[in-house]
Amino acid sequence: MARIGFIGTGEIAGHMVRGLAGRGHEIRVSERSRAVSTALAAEFPEVSVAENAAVVAQSDVVFLCLMARIVPDILPGLPWRADHAVISVMTDVTLDELCRLCAPARDIALTIPLAPISGGGCPLPVYPESPALEAVFGDRNPILPVRSEASLSAHFAVAGTLAPILLLMAEVSAWLARETGDATAADAYVASLFGGFLRPDGAPEQFQRLLTSLSTEGGLNATLRARFEDAGVPDLLRTGMDSLRPRLGLPPAAPG
Ligand SMILES: NC(=O)c1ccc[n+]([C@@H]2O[C@H](COP(=O)([O-])OP(=O)(O)OC[C@H]3O[C@@H](n4cnc5c(N)ncnc54)[C@H](OP(=O)(O)O)[C@@H]3O)[C@@H](O)[C@H]2O)c1
Structure with missing residues (x-):
């Protein structure tokens, strides 16, 4: 079992701690946000609250869950060791920056947890590979x-x-709730309806195949899809993602 620390105890750290609690780890969280850290320590006996420096000193694996803008002020003053495993979940902070700010730690990785990590089943892309x-x-x-x-x-x-995709699903559910008068049942129906289609099937082009299966000419799905395409919704999503490229350090989109 591991000694695990969190620097920055806000929204995502809270979900991650919940996902780790009850599994034999020793977990230290930084004080801020105080409301989150005190609630976690009250709920889970293995969670304690400490100063940032004590979190780092007393942990073997440290998750960085800060907003990028404050990182240069916080990280260099902490007692990093060469044997630390450091895992950042932060957007807008590069691996090079982290290697500089957390020296002499060298086992540093980036990943992307999301709220469902509290219950498990959250995909965690990671670079580079991280045994921790x-x-x-x-x-x-x-x-x-x-x-x-x-x-x-x-x-x-x-x-x-x-x-943006959940915004569309919220709109779908609200539309159903207005018709049926039951918002809870509407949410449950929409979540189960989409959930049934979203289990990875391991074969190529899953989403294109699903679209084909929903393309009956003149059908309800084909009718609404045509309206979306005519209104440029798929293009809007793609160009919106492309607009994030400079911020994420990605090259311009390939033509075509
Ligand atoms: N939310 C998500 O679903 C999600 C998913 C993947 C990645 N991320 C990334 O995770 C990072 C945190 O996001 P978040 O949504 O969890 O934001 P957040 O709730 O604002 O958490 C950031 C935390 O840092 C704390 N903090 C500020 N100054 C500090 C200091 N000097 N020492 C220690 N902690 C300090 C803040 O405390 P105060 O409230 O007291 O200022 C706050 O609790 C971001 O880089 C974000 O891109 C978030």
Whole structure:
């Protein structure tokens, strides 16, 4: 079992701690956000709250869950060791920057957890490979090593499509609730309906095949899909993701 620390105890760290609790680890979280850190320590006996420096000094694996803008002020002053495993979940902070800010630590990796990590089953793309990530989260979450930092950044862009796609699903559910008068049942129906289609089937072009299966000429799906395409919705999503390229350090989109 591991000694695990969190620097930055906000939204995502809270989900990660919940995903680790009850599994024999010793977990230290930094004080801020105080409301989150005190709630976690009250709920889980293995979680304690400490100063940033004590979190680092008393942990073997340290997750960095800060906003990028404050990272240069916080990380260099902490007692990093060569034997630390450091795992950043932060957008907008590169591996090179982290190697500089967390020296002499060298086992440094980037990954992308999301809220479902609290219950397991959250895909965790990672670069470079991280034995520590595998050891602490790999039993309940698929760890997906990617080939380069740019590939990891591209996964960040895809994680950024959750909100626009959930916005559409919220609209669908609200429409159903207005018709039926039951918002809870509407959410449950929409979540199960889409969930049934979203289990990875391991074969190529899953989404294109699903679209083909929903393309009956004149059918409800084909009718609504044509409206989306005529309105340029797929183009809007693709160009929106492309607009994130400079921020994520990705090259311009290939023509065509
Ligand atoms: N939220 C997600 O689903 C998600 C998913 C993947 C990656 N991420 C990445 O994870 C990082 C954190 O995101 P978040 O959504 O968890 O944001 P957040 O809730 O704002 O968490 C950031 C935390 O850092 C704390 N903090 C500020 N100054 C600090 C200091 N000097 N020492 C220690 N902690 C300090 C903040 O505390 P105060 O509230 O007291 O200022 C806050 O709790 C970001 O880089 C984000 O890109 C987030």
